[in-house]
Amino acid sequence: MGLETKAGDLGVVTTSLEYVVNWGRTNAMWPLLFGLACCAIEMMGAQSPNYDMSRFGMEINRASPRQADLMIVAGRVSRKMAPVVRRLYDQMSEPKWVVAMGDCASCGGIFNNYAIVQGVDEIVPVDVYVAGCPPRPEALIDGIMMLHEKVKREKISGIKEQPLRLEQPLIQQVDVKKYG
Amino acid sequence: MDNQTIRDRLQAQFPQAILAVSERFGDLSVTLRREDLLAVVTWLRDHPEVPYDFLEHLSGVDYLGRTPRFEVVIHLMSLRYLHRICLKVTAPEDDPHVPSLTPLYPTANYQERETWDLLGIVFDGHPSLQRILMPDDWIGHPQRKDHPLGEEEVAFTFNQERIYAQKPFAKE
Ligand code: SF4
Numbered sequence: 356m357g358l359e360t361k362a363g364d365l366g367v368v369t370t371s372l373e374y375v376v377n378w379g380r381t382n383a384m385w386p387l388l389f390g391l392a393c394c395a396i397e398m399m400g401a402q403s404p405n406y407d408m409s410r411f412g413m414e415i416n417r418a419s420p421r422q423a424d425l426m427i428v429a430g431r432v433s434r435k436m437a438p439v440v441r442r443l444y445d446q447m448s449e450p451k452w453v454v455a456m457g458d459c460a461s462c463g464g465i466f467n468n469y470a471i472v473q474g475v476d477e478i479v480p481v482d483v484y485v486a487g488c489p490p491r492p493e494a495l496i497d498g499i500m501m502l503h504e505k506v507k508r509e510k511i512s513g514i515k516e517q518p519l520r521l522e523q524p525l526i527q528q529v530d531v532k533k534y535g
Numbered sequence: 536m537d538n539q540t541i542r543d544r545l546q547a548q549f550p551q552a553i554l555a556v557s558e559r560f561g562d563l564s565v566t567l568r569r570e571d572l573l574a575v576v577t578w579l580r581d582h583p584e585v586p587y588d589f590l591e592h593l594s595g596v597d598y599l600g601r602t603p604r605f606e607v608v609i610h611l612m613s614l615r616y617l618h619r620i621c622l623k624v625t626a627p628e629d630d631p632h633v634p635s636l637t638p639l640y641p642t643a644n645y646q647e648r649e650t651w652d653l654l655g656i657v658f659d660g661h662p663s664l665q666r667i668l669m670p671d672d673w674i675g676h677p678q679r680k681d682h683p684l685g686e687e688e689v690a691f692t693f694n695q696e697r698i699y700a701q702k703p704f705a706k707e
Contacts, residue, residue, distance in 0.1 A: 435670045441705075462690070469677055469685030470669075478705050 373511040381503040387423035388416035392430030394457040394489040401492035420446040431459030536616040538563040564621035587611035590640035595650040599680035603627040635660040653678035
């Protein structure tokens with residue numbers, strides 16, 4: 356009664372521990388259940404059957420930060436809410452990631468005033484920013500898959516990688532003669 | 536119950552307290568002297584025929600550049616007759632004090648706190664006038680027209696190096 360009998364004819368797969376751990380983490384992420392403003396409606400939409408975020412291993416949100424490892428900051432964070440968001444982040448168990456969903460969470464968006472934190476990266480370290488006001492559910496799912504790619508590159512030592520820098524502008528000069 | 540009756544009764548009862556009366560779109564609004572606010576509201580609340588038993592709404596207005604600068608607007612409603620009356624009291628900038636209605640209507644508590652928090656109008660007699668919407672350590676009253684909006688410079692590719700050098704990014 357060993358591994359051979361259990362595995363049957365599946366054969367043997369060799370891989371690195373790092374890969375297996377990261378694969379497990381990406382396919383079983385637990386988002387924290389909270390929404391702060393209008394973006395939260397789109398986040399709920401992304402989890403609904405129409406868009407079905409559970410295809411990527413995120414069936415339900417956890418209402419307790421102890422059981423969650425992904426924080427989706429969906430909405431604008433007011434200065435009064437900022438300590439609460441930070442405390443929730445601190446209560447989440449390692450390893451943990453943050454997605455800033457929408458313009459307000461990323462940079463303050465249309466609320467450039469005294470009441471709103473100008474970008475949630477002032478209070479929690481953000482891994483992925485999703486642009487849009489509000490981002491469509493597809494955009495949120497795209498952001499989360501981008502996060503999955505990032506998690507797959509993580510080292511077993513727990514060190515997160517540095518932010519990616521754009522080497523060239525996103526919009527390329529179109530060669531008019533060529534495509535004219 | 537119509538506006539004219541209420542108006543006549545108020546005029547007869549408090550001739551000195553009423554500074555102005557106006558009627559617009561069927562709504563009666565009365566500007567009162569600050570000192571008489573409590574007496575008038577008590578009388579309205581306990582009136583045997585038309586008791587205004589519901590404080591619908593209380594808020595403040597900042598008329599910057601006008602004297603007196605601040606105004607507190609109160610809407611009372613009589614649930615029995617479905618009649619509404621709007622009371623206004625003004626307060627000058629250097630003495631923004633208005634008597635509190637919390638002893639008469641407990642629901643005024645949070646609305647007065649909000650008005651104090653955002654406009655800095657002090658309600659005398661309020662049980663605990665603390666901030667309710669802004670953080671406790673906030674300085675100033677942000678809905679005053681002369682309060683700075685607090686915009687920050689928006690980062691684009693041409694200026695992001697300079698802005699991000701000062702921005703307080705969070706630690707892990
Ligand atoms: S980005 Fe737009 S949709 Fe999202 S919270 Fe801000 S205003 Fe609302």
